[in-house]
Amino acid sequence: xxxxxxxxxxxxxxxxxxxxxxxxxxxxxxxxxxxxxxxxxxxxxxxxxxxxxxxxxxxxxxxxxxxxxxxxxxxxxxxxxxxxxxxxxxxxxxxxxxxxxxxxxxxxxxxxxxxxxxxxxxxxxxxxxxxxxxxxxxxxxxxxxxxxxxxxxxxxxxxxxxxxxxxxxxxxxxxxxxxxxxxxxxxxxxxxxxxxxxxxxxxxxxxxxxxxxxxxxxxxxxxxxxxxxxxxxxxxxxxxxxxxxxxxxxxxxxxxxxxxxxxxxxxxxxxxxxxxxxxxxxxxxxxxxxxxxxxxxxxxxxxxxxxxxxxxxxxxxxxxxxxxxxxxxxxxxxxxxxxxxxxxxxxxxxxxxxxxxxxxxxxxxxxxxxxxxxxxxxxxxxxxxxxxxxxxxxxxxxxxxxxxxxxxxxxxxxxxxxxxxxxxxxxxxxxxxxxxxxxxxxxxxxxxxxxxxxxxxxxxxxxxxxxxxxxxxxxxxxxxxxxxxxxxxxxxxxxxxxxxxxxxxxxxxxxxxxxxxxxxxxxxxxxxxxxxxxxxxxxxxxxxxxxxxxxxxxxxxxxxxxxxxxxxxxxxxxxxxxxxxxxxxxxxxxxxxxxxxxxxxxxxxxxxxxxxxxxxxxxxxxxxxxxxxxxxxxxxxxxxxxxxxxxxxxxxxx
Numbered sequence: 001x002x003x004x005x006x007x008x009x010x011x012x013x014x015x016x017x018x019x020x021x022x023x024x025x026x027x028x029x030x031x032x033x034x035x036x037x038x039x040x041x042x043x044x045x046x047x048x049x050x051x052x053x054x055x056x057x058x059x060x061x062x063x064x065x066x067x068x069x070x071x072x073x074x075x076x077x078x079x080x081x082x083x084x085x086x087x088x089x090x091x092x093x094x095x096x097x098x099x100x101x102x103x104x105x106x107x108x109x110x111x112x113x114x115x116x117x118x119x120x121x122x123x124x125x126x127x128x129x130x131x132x133x134x135x136x137x138x139x140x141x142x143x144x145x146x147x148x149x150x151x152x153x154x155x156x157x158x159x160x161x162x163x164x165x166x167x168x169x170x171x172x173x174x175x176x177x178x179x180x181x182x183x184x185x186x187x188x189x190x191x192x193x194x195x196x197x198x199x200x201x202x203x204x205x206x207x208x209x210x211x212x213x214x215x216x217x218x219x220x221x222x223x224x225x226x227x228x229x230x231x232x233x234x235x236x237x238x239x240x241x242x243x244x245x246x247x248x249x250x251x252x253x254x255x256x257x258x259x260x261x262x263x264x265x266x267x268x269x270x271x272x273x274x275x276x277x278x279x280x281x282x283x284x285x286x287x288x289x290x291x292x293x294x295x296x297x298x299x300x301x302x303x304x305x306x307x308x309x310x311x312x313x314x315x316x317x318x319x320x321x322x323x324x325x326x327x328x329x330x331x332x333x334x335x336x337x338x339x340x341x342x343x344x345x346x347x348x349x350x351x352x353x354x355x356x357x358x359x360x361x362x363x364x365x366x367x368x369x370x371x372x373x374x375x376x377x378x379x380x381x382x383x384x385x386x387x388x389x390x391x392x393x394x395x396x397x398x399x400x401x402x403x404x405x406x407x408x409x410x411x412x413x414x415x416x417x418x419x420x421x422x423x424x425x426x427x428x429x430x431x432x433x434x435x436x437x438x439x440x441x442x443x444x445x446x447x448x449x450x451x452x453x454x455x456x457x458x459x460x461x462x463x464x465x466x467x468x469x470x471x472x473x474x475x476x477x478x479x480x481x482x483x484x485x486x487x488x489x490x491x492x493x494x495x496x497x498x499x500x501x502x503x504x505x506x507x508x509x510x511x512x513x514x515x516x517x518x519x520x521x522x523x524x525x526x527x528x529x530x531x532x533x534x535x536x537x538x539x540x541x542x543x544x545x546x547x548x549x550x551x552x553x554x555x556x557x558x559x560x561x562x563x564x565x566x567x568x569x570x571x572x573x574x575x576x577x578x579x580x581x582x583x584x585x586x587x588x589x590x591x592x593x594x595x596x597x598x599x600x601x602x603x604x605x606x607x608x609x610x611x612x613x614x615x616x617x618x619x620x621x622x623x624x625x626x627x628x629x630x631x632x633x634x635x636x637x638x639x640x641x642x643x644x645x646x647x648x649x650x651x652x653x654x
Contacts, residue, residue, distance in 0.1 A: 078199065481615075487612055
């Protein structure tokens with residue numbers, strides 16, 4: 001009898017321990033720090049990921065030509081995805097390039113980074129596997145699937161060795177968590193990395209739960225002084241996961257509700273938790289000269305200051321001021337910069353047209369034809385790592401000289417331009433006052449580029465009616481616009497290339513890389529027989545990218561202010577947004593029956609209804625913000641000894 005009581009007592013103690021552990025928050029149950037606890041959990045997650053790869057490898061090797069075998073393969077792959085989503089936020093945070101190239105990058109060919117030759121990398125990783133495993137005939141692709149799984153297994157060992165060697169600082173956990181929120185919203189719920197399945201929302205739920213689990217060990221530490229904040233964070237995280245679990249249908253998922261109700265509040269709350277605990281941000285640990293692309297102190301994904309413009313530019317924040325911007329604005333509107341004294345930057349980038357010119361292709365010098373492409377907007381143009389439609393220039397400051405030297409644009413040189421500007425005492429004095437360190441040679445390439453760039457940086461707009469609504473500054477937005485946003489980020493697939501919040505090809509969550517896409521843009525509008533536009537774009541933009549995969553590839557420009565910037569595409573072929581939507585709805589060039597070998601746009605029709613197309617357009621039309629951007633100089637500087645130049649027109653003749 002005594003032995004029975006002892007057994008019963010032991011069982012009760014065991015059950016109590018289980019019950020206690022289920023309500024505890026990590027390191028309170030172990031003699032360890034939160035960071036080390038999270039590290040041990042991450043290492044366990046890495047091991048689970050490795051086992052999932054191994055299980056997939058076994059099933060793929062024994063794949064038979066029957067439905068049950070394919071179902072088992074797909075289930076195994078789904079479990080692999082689940083195991084990865086549990087660790088994605090750390091994996092991506094610590095080694096994003098390796099993850100993109102070998103673990104979970106898009107299923108597209110790419111060029112090897114920093115290679116002296118044109119070395120094309122075949123895509124590897126889970127997204128490529130997904131296309132085969134969920135394709136028409138997985139058994140027929142058995143050899144390719146096994147080869148990819150083996151490569152994934154090999155790459156996993158490199159991944160594991162590196163990732164498990166990293167010390168888990170508290171700062172890393174918070175930063176990885178906040179970047180994951182950006183990733184979940186801008187890449188996850190858009191279906192970016194689930195091209196063949198409907199698991200995007202389910203995977204977002206797993207990601208959100210994993211982030212919550214990583215932060216839980218810190219909650220007891222903050223609860224003593226900041227109980228309401230901690231309770232709100234817990235409630236919002238649980239609400240987010242529940243919302244995702246209860247709304248798994250990809251097409252009907254309300255991304256606006258998810259953004260406003262969960263993502264934006266959590267993005268703020270995680271920062272508040274970090275600061276309340278006195279955990280440093282990357283500003284306290286990086287050198288003062290180091291530039292970060294994301295402003296870590298921004299409060300939400302559509303904060304006007306989320307992106308740091310100085311990351312993309314040579315000019316420093318400390319050197320940027322109103323006087324510099326004013327000088328840059330005057331230069332921008334002054335036709336004296338051109339060889340003919342008749343054209344200015346504003347000739348092709350007019351403020352009332354969203355800094356475009358309304359032409360299919362911009363007018364060339366002396367009206368001798370046109371330039372090669374349509375004039376893109378300059379609003380938010382600084383947020384990119386490459387410029388021009390063909391991405392041939394890596395710095396905005398260097399973009400300027402392409403316009404200066406081009407015979408169809410400014411048809412001049414730096415030397416001629418500076419000699420001319422130096423004939424104006426007013427310009428010389430102005431440059432000296434703005435650049436006192438260059439007193440003996442105030443007008444030069446550095447000062448000129450800095451002034452123009454500072455002005456272009458000022459053309460930054462993230463305060464449209466849409467932005468104000470998602471930030472909670474206004475309570476009203478037409479239902480059609482909200483529907484259009486949900487379509488843009490979901491069924492229509494726009495958000496998988498035009499990433500939030502820039503709605504351009506600047507890739508989240510780090511926003512370091514600008515993408516281009518092969519769309520198969522036609523030479524004529526959709527009423528004509530489809531013929532691909534002969535412009536090969538990026539293929540001839542840069543000798544280091546002269547690869548077939550970039551034929552007809554063009555930079556993914558922003559759709560912000562797009563209602564002001566017609567006509568559309570690099571060749572101005574479409575006059576209206578309705579035509580653009582129709583082109584995408586039909587599947588681009590391939591969908592129209594053209595042979596576009598490396599098209600990156602899915603060729604399958606989107607099958608949008610007429611009402612859905614209207615709502616998409618309504619959403620894009622509301623993305624307008626030109627606040628404080630349309631001011632023009634009241635006058636241009638005087639040339640004392642060249643009175644004929646004083647008759648020049650602000651903004652140029654044409």
